[in-house]
Amino acid sequence: DTAVSQTPKYLVTQMGNDKSIKCEQNLGHDTMYWYKQDSKKFLKIMFSYNNKELIINETVPNRFSPKSPDKAHLNLHINSLELGDSAVYFCASRRGTDTQYFGPGTRLTVL
Amino acid sequence: QQQVKQSPQSLIVQKGGISIINCAYENTAFDYFPWYQQFPGKGPALLIAIRPDVSEKKEGRFTISFNKSAKQFSLHIMDSQPGDSATYFCAASTAGNTPLVFGKGTRLSVIA
Numbered sequence: 001d002t003a004v005s006q007t008p009k010y011l012v013t014q015m016g017n018d019k020s021i022k023c024e025q026n027l028g029h030d031t032m033y034w035y036k037q038d039s040k041k042f043l044k045i046m047f048s049y050n051n052k053e054l055i056i057n058e059t060v061p062n063r064f065s066p067k068s069p070d071k072a073h074l075n076l077h078i079n080s081l082e083l084g085d086s087a088v089y090f091c092a093s094r095r096g097t098d099t100q101y102f103g104p105g106t107r108l109t110v111l
Numbered sequence: 112q113q114q115v116k117q118s119p120q121s122l123i124v125q126k127g128g129i130s131i132i133n134c135a136y137e138n139t140a141f142d143y144f145p146w147y148q149q150f151p152g153k154g155p156a157l158l159i160a161i162r163p164d165v166s167e168k169k170e171g172r173f174t175i176s177f178n179k180s181a182k183q184f185s186l187h188i189m190d191s192q193p194g195d196s197a198t199y200f201c202a203a204s205t206a207g208n209t210p211l212v213f214g215k216g217t218r219l220s221v222i223a
Contacts, residue, residue, distance in 0.1 A: 004154075033210050041198055043155070043213040056210060090154055097143050097204065100211055102154035 003027050004103040006091050012109045013081055021076045021106045023091030029101075031055075032074035033092040034066060037105070043090070049074050078108075086110045114138055117201050117214025124221050130188040132217045134201035137182065141203040145211065146175065146186045149198045158199070159186070191221045 004025045013019055025032060034046040047066040048056045054066065063079045074091060088107050094100040117134045124130045134144075145160035161168045161175040161184065168175045174187040188195055198218050202211040 041149075041216045041218075043200065043216075045210045045212070048210050092154075092210075097206060099157050099160070100145075102147075102156065104154050105152075 003101050004091055004093055006089075006103040006106050008106060009104065010107050010109075012111065014111055015081055015083060017081050018077070018079045019081060019108070020078070021089055021091075021108075023074050023076070023103055024072055025091075025093040025101070025103075026072065027093055027095070027101060029093035029095045030071065031094050032068070033094070033100075034074065034076050035090040035092060035102075036060075037088040037090060039087070046089075047074075047076075081108075081110045083110050114212045115201060115203050115214040117217060119217060120215070121218045122220070124188075124191045124219065126191065126193060126221055126223045128191050128221075130191045130195065130219055130221070131185060132199055132201070132219070133183065133185045134214050135181075135183045136203050138203070138205070139182070140205045142206055143204045144175070144177065144184050145202050146173075147200045147202060147213075149200065149216075155200060188219075191219075193221045193223060195219060196221050 007022045031050045033048045035043050046060050049068045065077045067075045088105045090105050091103040115136050146158045147155035148158045149155040159170050159173045163179050172189045177184045198216045200216045201214040204211045
């Protein structure tokens with residue numbers, strides 16, 4: 001059983017395009033996150049959603065927008081993709097201060 | 112501003128040896144300190160975690176040592192195995208729904 005799933009696993013696209021990454025968790029967690037992992041493996045928090053409300057919005061470009069249709073899903077939309085957006089994006093979920101679970105990641109390559 | 116500082120950046124250990132990774136933090140409101148293990152092409156997975164009410168936690172070959180006064184915590188991997196070769200991240204968070212803040216990671220290589 002997959003706890004946190006993401007699609008697609010790989011995404012290759014041209015500069016200027018708009019793309020989305022989907023995330024679903026079946027753990028019943030109330031908070032979901034998006035992290036960006038750069039080429040140096042640094043994990044940086046981008047967004048978190050709790051009960052369908054954005055509670056943290058780090059200093060990311062407004063080309064990135066999280067969308068949560070329900071408590072189990074947190075999708076990431078990226079407009080006008082740039083070369084610097086190339087990275088691995090991880091979705092994660094958590095209940096309170098319990099264990100935070102990560103998805104398998106989406107490797108985004110912008111050409 | 113990096114809230115959790117991790118060292119070393121990379122580590123090579125002989126099979127059977129002890130791997131030690133250190134982390135330091137500044138925010139005294141942190142009350143949860145997990146370590147995550149990440150293999151290439153995979154998402155980070157929880158390895159072991161500690162809260163500041165104890166100074167040490169052991170699970171199998173993995174031990175966290177926690178020093179509240181020094182604001183430091185470390186991961187010890189006893190009898191290191193080639194299968195332990197991965198990137199290890201320390202992290203911290205405060206109470207509530209705040210996200211984990213991660214160290215920059217340590218790439219561990221265990222050689223036979």
